[in-house]
Amino acid sequence: MKATLNNVFALGILALACQTAYGKTIEYTTDIAVVGGGSVGLAAAVTGAEAGAKVIVVEKNPYLGGSSNFAEGLFAVESDYQRAKSYGLTRDQAYEHIMEYSHFKNDGAIEREFVDESADNLRWLNKHGVDFEVVQISPKEPETWHLIKNREHFVHGAALVTALQEHAEKDGVQFLMRTPANTLIYENGKVTGVKAKDHKGNDIVIHAKAVIIGTGGFGNSPEKIDKWTHFDGKDFKPTLPLNKTGDGIEMGREIGAAHEGETLMLHPGTDGKGIIPLGNIYTMTWQPANMWVNAHGNRFVDETVAFSFAHAGNAIGRQKGHYAWAIFDDAELQHAKNDGVDNGVGVLVPVMTKLKNIDTEIKNALAANSESFKSASSIEQLAKAIDVPVANLKHAYDxxxxxxxxxxxxAFNKDRMWTRPLNHGRLYAVKLMPYHFTSVGGLRINTQMSVVNTDDNPIKGLYAGGNDVGGIYSDTYTLWASGHAFGFATYSGRKAAQNALEYIKTGK
Structure with missing residues (x-):
């Protein structure tokens, strides 16, 4: 009896394994297939469904939203929120600044349409239950960042994601979760669907009249960072593990799509033994009154670059070993504890947040002999602790x-407001490393969000948006236009769906 039960159990396990390894082929037919359930995909799905189209969304993760869940605000100019505050920046002024900032390496036509329609993009989101508050993120950016207001218990980006998800479900959008897409169906010069594999091992084949790609970039793939950018995927780390591995871009490239502008949205940060992610020590890496030195013990930049996180990431990333040290003293420590920080980490750590746990975190980091945090009673001792030439650091400090x-x-014309003497009590050094919020750049598109081939001709039936497309930035994210990536994601998803609907209707 026992042997029989064991045999039955073994057969059951074998059957389960066979079902997983040799899953069924499941076929679907739809009007629009959307690859990726982030803000691009959700905006596209809602736009398509509200127009009467049948829409299927395939998402590799077990949840919707991707990195949009952690984003905070959207770019817009001449919005109702700015108008209510009598804020005078115009679309023309913003467009001109963005183009000059990008050294005209971005697509001027796409950028123009996005800037011009950015306020309408917010109005569309308003109608779908998303509300905003316009804020200025730092002294170096204008007031273009429209922070998403919380919905019930959903915060910032998650509030937008859940609002669009509710509308999509109400309008009959079908979601296939834990189902990563892997191949576009490309026949007779046009895309007619997408193939995927679900978590049970089933092969999913979706026959569609149009496909929209919005998989969120390749920031969690060190291999693609090495291959597609000039960055080292080992040293330039992602902020969050969101499974963004460039699937959509890869599928497009496999059928001959052109690509451009692959890079990373850098920012400063730190990690190491005894250091809490986004904790008090981490927040000190974003403060403008620190003194920054590289592996040689030399200053290399005006440290108020910390106000522009993408620029700060650039400055740190080009140093030897791709790291630097931020040095501060007891006076700056007390300032951060009692008065609050001068530069926030987005709204996760707002400006003027008081670092009440900094003493405990410092104690723990030093007790752990953290490789990324050191303290000393003199600059000479600190130089030895962080392994830089004593003479160089002493000169920089003096x-x-x-x-x-x-x-x-x-040396660097740092504003005197932020150049405060570092001669009060103990000295501290926290290691600065380049992280990235996301990748940017990818498939080349036109103003219809249609993916084009290497001859710049549209690939019929294929559209893309958000961080899967190129031509939006140059080598550095347009931080001056705060919230640009999030704003463009929702805008491009809507635009892609609108043009996919027109293509389905007319064949053009």
Whole structure:
């Protein structure tokens, strides 16, 4: 009896394994197939469904939203929120600045349409239950960042994601979760669907009249970062593990799509033994009154670059070893504890947040002998602790304190407001490393969000948006236009669906 039961159990396990390894082929037919359930995909799905189209969304993760769940605000110009505050930045001014910032390496026609329609994009989201508050993210950016207001218990990006999800479900959009797409169906010069595999091992074949790609980039693939950008995928780390591995871009490239502009949205950060992600020590890496030095013990930049996180990531990333050190003293420590920080980490750690746990975190990091946090009673001792030449660091330190005293930073012209002497009590050093929020750049598109081939001809039936497309930025994210990536994601998803509907109707 026992042997029989064992045999039955073994057969059951074998059957389950066979079902997983040799799953069925399941076929669907739809008007629009959307690859990726983030803000691109949700905006596209809602737009398509509201127009009467049948829409299927395939999402590789067990949840919707992707990185949009953690994003905070959207770019817009001449919005109702700005108008209510009598804020005068115009679309023309914003467009001109963005183009000059990008050195005209972006697609001017796509950028123009996005800027011009950015306020309408917010109005569309308003109608779908998303509300905003316009804020200025730092002294170096204009007031274009429209922070998403919480919905019930959903915060920021998650509030937008859940609002669009509710509308999509109400309008009959079908979601296939834990189902990563892997191949576009490309026949007779046009895309007619997509293939995927679900978590049970079933092969999913979706026959569609149009396909929209919005898989969120390739930021969690060190291999693609190495292959597609000039960055080292080992040293330039993603902020969050969101399974963004460039699937949509890869599928497009496999059928001859052109690509351009692959890079990373960098920012400063730190990690190491005893250091809490986005904790108090981490937040000190974003503060403008620190002194930054590289592996040689030399200053290399005006440290107020911390206000522009993408620029700060660039400055750190180009140093030897792709790292630097931020140095501060007890006076800055007390300032952060009692008065609050001068530069927030988005709204996760708002400006003027008081770092009440900093003493405990410092104690724990030092007790762990953290490789990324050191303290000393003199600059000479600190130089030894962070392994930089003593003479170089002493010179940088003395010169910096002189600049603070004379109110003039001859080396890098740092604003005297942020050049404060570092000669109060103990000194601290936290290692600065380049992280990235997301990748940007990918498939080349036109103003209809249609993916084009290497001859710049549209690939019929294929559209893309968000961080899967190129031509939107140059080598650095357009931080001046705060919220640009999130705003463009929802805009491009809607635009792609509108043009996919027209293509389905007319064949053009």
């Amino acid at each position: 010169s910096y304190n002189l600049a603070a005293t004379t109110h003039y930073d001859e």
